[in-house]
Amino acid sequence: MLPVMFTAVMKMVEVYELKKYFAVRRTGQWSAKSVLKAVDNVSFTVRMGETLGIVGESGSGKSTLVRCLTRLIEPTSGKVVLDGEEITKYRKRDLRKISKNVQMVFQDPVSSLNPRMNVLSIISEPLSAHEKISKTERKSLVVDLLKEVGLNEEHMYKYPGELSGGQCQRVAIARALSIKPKILVLDEPTASLDVSVQAQVLELLEKLQREHSLTYLFVSHDIAVVRSISHKAMVMYLGKVMEIGPTEKVVNEPLHPYTKVLMKSVPIPDPDSVLTEPAIQGEPPSALNPPSGCPFRTRCPNAVDECSLADMTLKKVEEDRYSACILNQRRSDS
Amino acid sequence: MSEELVRFEDYSLDFMTLYGRIKALKNVSFQIRKNEVFSLVGETGCGKTVTSLALLGLLPSNARSRGKIFFEQEQLTAQNVEQKRGRDIAVVFQDPMTSLNPLYTVRQQLADVLIARRRVPKKEALRSVVDILREVQMLDANRVADLYPHELSGGMKQRVMIAMALSCRPKLLIADEPTTALDVTIQKQILWLMKSLREKHGFSILFITHDMGVVAEFAHRVGVMYAGSIVEIATKRRLFKNPLHPYTVGLLNAVPNSRVGGKLKAIPGSVPSLVNPPTGCRFNERCERAFKKCFREIPPLIEVEDQHYVACHVYGGDENG
Numbered sequence: 001m002l003p004v005m006f007t008a009v010m011k012m013v014e015v016y017e018l019k020k021y022f023a024v025r026r027t028g029q030w031s032a033k034s035v036l037k038a039v040d041n042v043s044f045t046v047r048m049g050e051t052l053g054i055v056g057e058s059g060s061g062k063s064t065l066v067r068c069l070t071r072l073i074e075p076t077s078g079k080v081v082l083d084g085e086e087i088t089k090y091r092k093r094d095l096r097k098i099s100k101n102v103q104m105v106f107q108d109p110v111s112s113l114n115p116r117m118n119v120l121s122i123i124s125e126p127l128s129a130h131e132k133i134s135k136t137e138r139k140s141l142v143v144d145l146l147k148e149v150g151l152n153e154e155h156m157y158k159y160p161g162e163l164s165g166g167q168c169q170r171v172a173i174a175r176a177l178s179i180k181p182k183i184l185v186l187d188e189p190t191a192s193l194d195v196s197v198q199a200q201v202l203e204l205l206e207k208l209q210r211e212h213s214l215t216y217l218f219v220s221h222d223i224a225v226v227r228s229i230s231h232k233a234m235v236m237y238l239g240k241v242m243e244i245g246p247t248e249k250v251v252n253e254p255l256h257p258y259t260k261v262l263m264k265s266v267p268i269p270d271p272d273s274v275l276t277e278p279a280i281q282g283e284p285p286s287a288l289n290p291p292s293g294c295p296f297r298t299r300c301p302n303a304v305d306e307c308s309l310a311d312m313t314l315k316k317v318e319e320d321r322y323s324a325c326i327l328n329q330r331r332s333d334s
Numbered sequence: 335m336s337e338e339l340v341r342f343e344d345y346s347l348d349f350m351t352l353y354g355r356i357k358a359l360k361n362v363s364f365q366i367r368k369n370e371v372f373s374l375v376g377e378t379g380c381g382k383t384v385t386s387l388a389l390l391g392l393l394p395s396n397a398r399s400r401g402k403i404f405f406e407q408e409q410l411t412a413q414n415v416e417q418k419r420g421r422d423i424a425v426v427f428q429d430p431m432t433s434l435n436p437l438y439t440v441r442q443q444l445a446d447v448l449i450a451r452r453r454v455p456k457k458e459a460l461r462s463v464v465d466i467l468r469e470v471q472m473l474d475a476n477r478v479a480d481l482y483p484h485e486l487s488g489g490m491k492q493r494v495m496i497a498m499a500l501s502c503r504p505k506l507l508i509a510d511e512p513t514t515a516l517d518v519t520i521q522k523q524i525l526w527l528m529k530s531l532r533e534k535h536g537f538s539i540l541f542i543t544h545d546m547g548v549v550a551e552f553a554h555r556v557g558v559m560y561a562g563s564i565v566e567i568a569t570k571r572r573l574f575k576n577p578l579h580p581y582t583v584g585l586l587n588a589v590p591n592s593r594v595g596g597k598l599k600a601i602p603g604s605v606p607s608l609v610n611p612p613t614g615c616r617f618n619e620r621c622e623r624a625f626k627k628c629f630r631e632i633p634p635l636i637e638v639e640d641q642h643y644v645a646c647h648v649y650g651g652d653e654n655g
Contacts (some may be wrong), residue, residue: 057517164604194377194544199588199600221517224547224590228598251592264519267525267547269589271574275529275551278522282473283487 011081012215013046020061020068020079026288031123036288038064039075040239041312046232051209051216053247055223055262059287061239064217066185067144069104069217071095083182100130103176107188109168113160113175119146120156123175130179143172150204166197170204177208182213186255190225202229223266227251231278235259238287238295240312245321255323258296294325302327338407339506339538340366340389345401347381347388351613354609358384360562360616362401363635366506366538373541373553373570379605380559382542386508389540390423406505417531420451424499428511432492434483439493440467441479444501451502469499471527489520490567493527500531507532510542525552544551550574555641560580561616564635567643578644580621615647623648 020039024033039061046052054062068075071087080088083101090098103126106112113122123145124138133141143153147228149170160168169189176184186205190198206229208214220226226247233247243256254260261279280299285291290308291298297307306326314322316334347359359381366372387393389403391412403410405418420562427433435443444466445459454462459612467475470493483491492512499507509528520576525548532539549556549570556573558566558581566579577583587599605622606612612619618628627647635645 057519120492147644166604194605195546196377196585196588196601197604199590200602202590202598203600222590223518226591227592227595248595251595261519262590265522266592267521267545267551268519268593269546269550269574269586269591270593271571273547273549273550275525277520278519278526280519283489283520299468 004179011045011049012048013044013052013217014081015045015069016043016079016081018042018065018080019076020064020073021076024288032287032300037239037290038287039068041313042078042236042241044234044241044244046215046217048215049209049213050232051218051230053226053233054217054219054236055221055226055233056236057262057284059238059284060203060236062236063187063250065236066104066109066217066219070104070185072104093251096129097165100179101181102183102185103179103181104185104187105169105172105176105189107191109165109172109192110160113168113269115160118157118159119151119163119171122160122171123178126175128177130261141178142174145178147208148177148208149174150177160165161278164197165193166200169193169201173201173204173208177212180212181214183217185217185219187219188221189218191222198225204231223251223263235262238284238290238329240295240323241314242296243321243325245318255317255321255328256296256325257300257327261299261301337368338365339368339405340540341404342385342389343402343404345388345399345403347384347393347400348397348398349394350398356475356608358397358562358608359388360368360611361632361635362562364557364564364567366540367555367641368538369532369536370554371539371541371552373543373549373556373579374405374559375543375546375549375556376559377544377605379608381562382544382559383510386510386540386542387424389508390425392419413617420447420504421502422504422505423506423508424502425508425510426492426495426499428514430488430515431483433495436483439480440486444479444494444498447498447501452510466497466501467494469500470494470531472497482508487520488516489524492516492524496524496525496527496531500535500537503535504537505596506540508542511544513548514543514545515580517573528552546586547591554638557584561611562608563616563632563645564643565617565645567635569641571641572639576642577639578638578642578649579617579646580623580648581617584620615645 018039019041022036022038023033024036042065056062064073067073068079073091085098090135120142123142127133146152146155151170190201211212218230230247233250234244235242237258242258254263264279285298293308293310297303311327312324315329317323317328342362345362346393349356349358359555376382441460441463444463448459449456450456463479464475467479472478472493509614513524553570555569557564560581577586584601588601590598601620614629614631615633618624633647634644635643636650637643638649
């Protein structure tokens with residue numbers, strides 16, 4: 001686990017009651033629209049230099065959430081404040097002024113780089129979009145960035161097709177860093193990489209965070225990866241936040257029944273681990289028609305009648321730990 | 335337990351391409367015993383899937399192979415593998431969406447297998463589909479039987495694939511990354527299903543994966559592959575407790591562990607090109623312990639301790655050679 005090198009008090013990311021509803025047609029072109037609540041009432045804050053790991057299974061809304069933060073997807077309602085600037089207030093065309101502070105790295109490094117641009121132009125594109133710089137300056141900046149992400153000058157004139165997946169992801173990271181952002185949004189940055197390369201990229205991300213005191217939002221479905229890189233973890237299920245807390249605690253002593261099930265399902269690379277019976281059967285309900293109250297109640301081993309009425313607001317259960325489960329909240333009240 | 339089902343003997347495989355000869359497999363030898371889960375682990379492009387395709391006789395026409403593969407002591411040839419595929423050897427692939435035919439319902443596709451492979455009359459085959467689905471613990475099997483693949487979730491599709499593979503009572507099930515596309519909670523259900531079916535019917539599984547966590551929970555014995563060669567074979571326990579090959583050690587250090595945490599250690603460099611693999615050991619350029627001999631000679635797979643094989647010069651005689 002990373003030590004936070006300075007007193008991290010400044011809030012870099014603040015999200016208040018963020019919602020993103022999509023109108024979708026269930027079947028054909030003419031059928032009635034229904035509402036898919038991809039992100040429903042999500043609030044959290046991340047401090048400077050901290051990493052928030054966002055975990056959840058496919059369809060839990062984690063990618064939609066981080067795309068709303070950068071306004072790649074327009075949120076339906078809610079407030080997002082990045083580095084003191086309320087970005088949900090801005091008009092779309094004014095966004096460029098503030099987008100300097102936040103950059104994204106996507107899952108598939110090969111398809112997120114333009115195959116017709118060489119590494120030099122890929123990395124310097126954000127630079128030239130934001131400020132006027134001379135050709136020589138541009139080149140020297142790119143060389144510096146390449147070195148920083150563990151590549152070198154000879155990669156400058158290569159095209160994405162000539163690079164391996166790991167190298168492409170390094171280029172994507174260099175591109176994101178080129179305009180010196182304060183926040184980096186990483187959407188499954190290592191999911192398509194092999195483990196040995198994944199470890200290299202995670203190492204690089206940790207180094208960059210230390211050197212530039214970057215704030216990371218790290219989306220992943222892999223709890224082990226989140227455990228190795230993030231300070232705080234947020235667990236999502238069907239668009240709602242189930243639990244937030246220090247990663248160590250969330251992984252080792254999960255509060256929410258869903259987090260418990262999730263942690264029990266993760267295979268542990270240890271010779272003594274044995275396959276046990278799955279804690280839950282079946283699959284998550286449809287996001288188009290989620291259960292009322294707590295979305296997990298239909299599969300929850302501890303569900304009680306009141307769960308169907310739960311309002312799913314996060315409440316503090318222990319020091320620094322928040323859970324949306326009414327049973328956790330009740331226990332801490334008494 | 336110790337009776338042999340499959341044996342690869344010095345099997346090498348090249349692909350003839352426009353870019354040259356891709357040396358996909360190099361002197362691969364291992365065996366799969368009856369009733370065991372043998373796992374092949376390794377990174378992208380190390381030859382795991384090609385090994386399983388060789389066993390199934392499904393190699394493309396530009397493949398050139400040397401060496402032998404035995405199934406129940408009988409050497410596999412192009413002719414007899416045709417008879418075994420789908421009957422004695424069944425397979426479940428990684429992506430269930432592309433392995434099922436989108437134009438037919440689950441019932442039709444499953445019945446097809448029974449009609450073609452077991453010569454079951456059509457009416458009976460269509461009727462028995464629901465029972466087969468129940469066998470793989472499909473919830474709501476009656477309804478699912480008449481759905482099309484796109485109406486099923488990933489986990490359900492994979493259950494259908496398993497049902498299809500096991501409907502002919504194979505002796506060997508090849509599972510090629512069967513849970514990679516699934517969420518962890520669903521992965522657990524599928525692994526549990528395969529485990530209970532294996533215990534009930536008694537078949538062997540060749541389990542191909544890159545996930546060390548799944549290996550730890552599921553496999554009996556493990557073969558570690560790197561750039562087309564098997565570098566180490568051991569029982570699961572021994573491999574995790576006492577990995578010998580430097581690549582295995584590196585791989586285990588690079589795997590994040592959600593329970594223990596701690597720092598990851600990456601393996602420097604990247605996998606070599608298989609068109610021009612390095613001479614000698616294919617791991618030599620990334621290996622901390624490499625010495626002269628590693629750049630000259632290919633290390634043979636030798637038994638270092640009981641049932642623990644490793645292909646590394648560090649464990650084979652003098653280090654100063």
